[in-house]
Amino acid sequence: MDMKATKKKLGLKEKYRVMTRDLGWEPGYHTKEEIFPYATYEGIKVHDWDKWEDPFRLTMDAYWKYQAEKERKFYAIIDAHAQNNGHLNITDGRYLSALKVFLQAISPGEYAAHKGFSRVGREFPGVGTQVACQMQAIDEIRHAQTQIHALSNYNKYYNGFHAFADARDRMWYNTVARSFFDDAMSAGPFEFMIAIGFSFEYVLTNLLFVPFMSGAAYNGDMATVTFGFSAQSDEARHMTLGLECIKFMLEQDPDNLPIVQGWLDKWFWRGFRVLGLVSTMMDYMLPKRVMSWREAWEIYGVENGGALFKDLARYGIRPPKGWDDAEKATDHMSHQIMLGLYQWSFGTSLHSWIPSDEDMAWLSAKYPTTFDKYYRPRWEHIRKLAAEGKQFKNFGLAKLCQTCQLPIVFTEPDDPTMACHRETTYKGEKYHFCSDGCQHVFENEPEKYIQAWLPMPALFAELEGDIGKWMDWVSLRDGQDNGDYVGSVDQRNFEQWRGLATSNS
Amino acid sequence: MTVAATKEYVGVARDRVGNFNGKQLVYASWDHHLLFAAPFLLYAAPQMSFRELVEGPLTALVQPDPDGAAIDWTQVEWLKSNQPWTPDFERSLADNGIGHKDQIRFRTPNLTTLAVAA
Numbered sequence: 001m002d003m004k005a006t007k008k009k010l011g012l013k014e015k016y017r018v019m020t021r022d023l024g025w026e027p028g029y030h031t032k033e034e035i036f037p038y039a040t041y042e043g044i045k046v047h048d049w050d051k052w053e054d055p056f057r058l059t060m061d062a063y064w065k066y067q068a069e070k071e072r073k074f075y076a077i078i079d080a081h082a083q084n085n086g087h088l089n090i091t092d093g094r095y096l097s098a099l100k101v102f103l104q105a106i107s108p109g110e111y112a113a114h115k116g117f118s119r120v121g122r123e124f125p126g127v128g129t130q131v132a133c134q135m136q137a138i139d140e141i142r143h144a145q146t147q148i149h150a151l152s153n154y155n156k157y158y159n160g161f162h163a164f165a166d167a168r169d170r171m172w173y174n175t176v177a178r179s180f181f182d183d184a185m186s187a188g189p190f191e192f193m194i195a196i197g198f199s200f201e202y203v204l205t206n207l208l209f210v211p212f213m214s215g216a217a218y219n220g221d222m223a224t225v226t227f228g229f230s231a232q233s234d235e236a237r238h239m240t241l242g243l244e245c246i247k248f249m250l251e252q253d254p255d256n257l258p259i260v261q262g263w264l265d266k267w268f269w270r271g272f273r274v275l276g277l278v279s280t281m282m283d284y285m286l287p288k289r290v291m292s293w294r295e296a297w298e299i300y301g302v303e304n305g306g307a308l309f310k311d312l313a314r315y316g317i318r319p320p321k322g323w324d325d326a327e328k329a330t331d332h333m334s335h336q337i338m339l340g341l342y343q344w345s346f347g348t349s350l351h352s353w354i355p356s357d358e359d360m361a362w363l364s365a366k367y368p369t370t371f372d373k374y375y376r377p378r379w380e381h382i383r384k385l386a387a388e389g390k391q392f393k394n395f396g397l398a399k400l401c402q403t404c405q406l407p408i409v410f411t412e413p414d415d416p417t418m419a420c421h422r423e424t425t426y427k428g429e430k431y432h433f434c435s436d437g438c439q440h441v442f443e444n445e446p447e448k449y450i451q452a453w454l455p456m457p458a459l460f461a462e463l464e465g466d467i468g469k470w471m472d473w474v475s476l477r478d479g480q481d482n483g484d485y486v487g488s489v490d491q492r493n494f495e496q497w498r499g500l501a502t503s504n505s
Numbered sequence: 506m507t508v509a510a511t512k513e514y515v516g517v518a519r520d521r522v523g524n525f526n527g528k529q530l531v532y533a534s535w536d537h538h539l540l541f542a543a544p545f546l547l548y549a550a551p552q553m554s555f556r557e558l559v560e561g562p563l564t565a566l567v568q569p570d571p572d573g574a575a576i577d578w579t580q581v582e583w584l585k586s587n588q589p590w591t592p593d594f595e596r597s598l599a600d601n602g603i604g605h606k607d608q609i610r611f612r613t614p615n616l617t618t619l620a621v622a623a
Contacts, residue, residue, distance in 0.1 A: 041511045188509060340542035377619050378540050385569060396545030396566040399532040399608070407543040417537050417621060419544065421587055423608060429518045430606040432532065445508045447516035454520065460548045461524040 012057070019059040021050075024127035036125040042188040044260075045253035049126030052248055055240050063135055067142065070230050074146055077226045082153045088501050089220040092287035093158075093494030094485055099151055099224065100160045100350040101281050102212055105177040105274075107147040108168040112181035113196050114140035120189040132241050136197075139234040146230055150223040157497075158490050160349045163475030167349045170474040172398075172455040173341065175405040177274050179452065184267075186448070190249065191263050197242035199267035203308065205235055206300040207275055211282045214290045250315040257316050266444070268320035269437035272329075273404040279334035280341065283363065284355065292366035297330045322437040328413040331367055335375040336409040342382070342484075343394035344407075347467070349476055351485035354383050374416050391484060400454045402431040403438035407456075410434045426450060522605035529605040531598065533563055536612045540570050540619055544608060551599040555592045572616035582612040 010018060027035055039046070080086075090096070114137050121133030148164075155161035168174045184195035200208075213228030249256045279293035309319040342352045355363065360379065364371040382392045398407035412418045422433040426446045433439040442449045463469045471478055480489050508514045522529050529551055534544035547562055559578055567573040583590050586608060592601050603609065 037511065042509050191509075336542065339540075343542055373622050374539075377622050381540060381571060381619055390569075392540075392569050394541055394545075394566070394569070396533075396541065396547070396562075398543035399534075399546055409542045411539070417539065419534060419536070419539065421534075421544075421608060421610070423586060427518070429521065430604065430608075432606070432608065447508045447514055450518040451516045452519060456546055457520045457530060460528070460530065460546075461520065461526070464526055465548050 015059055016054075016057045019061070020054070020131045021127050023131070032125060036123060038123045038188055039125050042190050042259065044190045044249055044256050046126075046249075047252055049129070051251070052126050052128040053244060054128050054132055055244060056237055058135065058237070060131075060135075063138075066233075067138075070233070071142075071146075074226055074230045078150055078153070078223055081150075081223045081226075085497075085501065086222055087154055087157055088494075088498050089222070091219040093490050094285065094287050094351070094353065095219045095221065096154065096158050096160070096490060096494075097350040097352065097485070098212070098215060098219075098281045098285040099154060099221070100164075101277055101285070102224075103147065103151045103161060103164045104167040104171065104349060105174045105277055106208070106212075107144055107151075108165060109177050109181050110140050110144035110147065112178075112185060113200075114138075114144060116181070116185045116192050116196060119185070120192050123189040129245075136234075136238055136241060139231075139238070143227070143231050143234070146227045150227045153223060157493065159477065159488075160351070160481040160490070163349070166473075166475040170455060171347075171349060171476075172344075172400070172405075172407065173277065173337075173348065175453075175455055176277065179403075179405045180270050180274050183270065183448075190259075193242070193245045194260065194263040195267045195270075197238065198246050199264065199271045200242075201235065201238040202242040203268060203305055204271040204275060205239065206304065207296055208278055209235065210300065211278055211290060211293075211296055215282065215286045218288045218290050219286055246312070247315070250312075250317070261317060262444070264317065265321040266441050269322040269326075269435075269441065270404065272322065272326050273406060273434075273438070276333050276337050276406060279330075280337040283334035283366070284338045284352075284359070289362065293334050294330055294366060297327075301326070301330075321440070322435075325413045325435065325437060329410065331370040332374070332411060332416055335363075335367075335371065336411070337406075339375070339378060340398070340407050340409045343392050344397070345483050346393055346478075347470075347476070347482065349474070349481045351483065351488050351490060353485040354386060355379055370416065386484075397456050397459075399432055400456050401434035401438050402449055402452055402454070403433060403441045405452065405454055406434060408432065408434045520606065525605070529598070531558070531603055532606065532608040533558075534608070534610050535567060535570075536610055537617070537620055538567075538570055538572065538613075541566075544610075549598060551603075552597050554595060554597055555601050555603075556594040558598065559594070571618040572613065575616055576613055580613075582614075584610040584612070 117133045117137035117140060121130050121137060124130055124133065151161060168178055184192050187195065209228065209231070213225060216224035216228065246260065249260050282289065282291070282293045282296065306319075309317065338352065341348055342354065345352050360371070360376060364376065385392050398409075400406065401408055408420065410420050412420050420435055422436065422439045424431050424439065424443065427450075429450065431442060431450070433442065459465060459470050463473065476482060485491055525548070527550065528548055531547045531549055532544045533547055535541065545563070545566055547558065549558055567576065583592055585603065587610070
């Protein structure tokens with residue numbers, strides 16, 4: 001019997017249909033509500049899932065091909081970096097602190113995003129959405145893996161990299177990022193998409209990745225530049241997915257607008273607090289700086305973000321509620337966080353230091369209205385204490401924000417000399433916040449945030465304040481991972497090895 | 506709206522006073538003295554007198570500030586939960602109404618060494 005010859009290759013459009021939309025089916029013996037039980041409880045109304053547009057029309061077979069090619073290039077460069085002592089090409093050992101922030105706070109976020117997209121890919125009823133979320137889930141785990149792999153080479157030589165996962169979960173300056181993802185992952189699928197797909201990937205991703213990647217390039221770190229490039233083409237797809245998702249929600253039903261706006265307000269502010277770490281990295285931790293945090297905010301926040309919200313205005317979306325407070329905080333946040341990292345440096349898995357005269361001159365040029373007025377006097381006093389042999393250590397620890405979990409280092413939006421004190425009582429318990437933005441987030445869903453595990457109170461509740469036990473528990477090796485960069489093991493090793501590589505003595 | 510959920514949702518407060526081994530947390534901060542990056546977190550027994558709290562941990566913690574040694578604790582202005590308030594130094598934290606996670610603040614209008622540069 002003759003087989004009927006089929007066409008050898010499907011056209012692109014046909015292939016897309018067969019490999020995405022055709023994968024769905026009408027359930028026969030369960031209702032759609034039973035199969036997708038989380039699709040409606042958030043209040044988002046969707047009338048037609050087929051209206052979901054996938055701008056990339058990527059199918060799984062093409063996806064594997066592209067990603068495999070990128071992996072080959074990535075590992076070729078990573079291997080070369082390891083074999084050629086690439087770690088000695090960085091500008092200065094201080095740069096390592098920027099990498100530690102990235103590995104402890106950000107890379108585990110990629111892994112969390114992977115878990116989140118796997119979940120929402122299952123929970124959304126639409127096939128186009130499911131496929132897009134599945135690809136993004138695989139992207140995110142690849143990003144986590146390539147970042148950890150690239151930075152593992154530094155772990156062979158320097159301290160503070162070895163226990164990044166413990167540091168991420170338990171360390172007080174990292175739980176701002178952890179709580180961001182925990183919050184998103186314990187939300188419904190639509191809120192998750194706004195939190196990660198839209199706020200994180202679309203509104204904030206440039207502020208997060210561009211500074212780290214250009215910072216890496218400026219400071220001679222080829223390994224990090226490479227994983228940045230490898231992730232970049234994925235990020236473009238993620239940003240488009242995030243934007244598509246928000247437009248889809250807004251076009252499906254007018255009742256969705258207030259819900260989406262509330263999420264935008266919340267997730268903009270939560271993301272802005274995560275950017276506090278990035279601002280500090282940019283202004284203080286890069287030996288050779290790309291641009292100031294303020295300048296990055298102007299370009300990626302004010303200009304790009306502003307244009308985006310202008311575009312969304314036709315759906316009735318307004319800029320997020322915390323926008324003006326964010327603008328006011330931009331000239332202060334990096335200084336406030338670095339002062340905290342320095343005075344609590346006995347409890348950090350990275351090194352910090354007192355800015356040099358040259359650093360301070362740069363900071364006052366970049367922050368002409370704030371640095372000399374508010375922050376230089378503090379740094380100069382800290383330097384004086386150090387010169388007297390009394391390194392400033394603040395054993396008073398810190399009050400943490402119930403929502404973002406950062407130490408409350410921030411000031412009143414209109415008075416930089418006054419710490420921001422915000423508190424509320426819920427069911428007889430007191431809660432404290434770093435800002436109106438974080439207080440609003442709490443007050444919208446108090447039952448969620450009263451459960452927050454806050455690292456500093458936990459030190460007393462669980463370990464009765466025993467710092468030694470706490471160090472073991474967070475995998476911090478006292479005298480190696482923590483403290484001032486000056487006099488650290490990292491400084492000694494970097495300078496010695498670099499000296500061997502560049503001189504004869 | 507408390508939490509969007511598929512069924513009734515009740516959270517358990519993580520940092521209840523019962524979890525702190527008979528002690529409590531007290532937050533303390535010195536207005537306009539931001540060398541200290543955030544309000545201090547103190548771990549104290551509710552029976553501790555206010556004087557012990559002030560002359561013990563609080564006095565020790567403020568010393569790195571150039572004004573630290575010059576504080577006259579009898580003259581400072583106090584606030585509790587952001588409202589003016591007068592503590593009784595001889596009575597306990599509990600008798601002074603300082604509950605778990607309460608924030609006390611103090612002001613020293615004449616001490617401004619590290620305040621805004623001219």
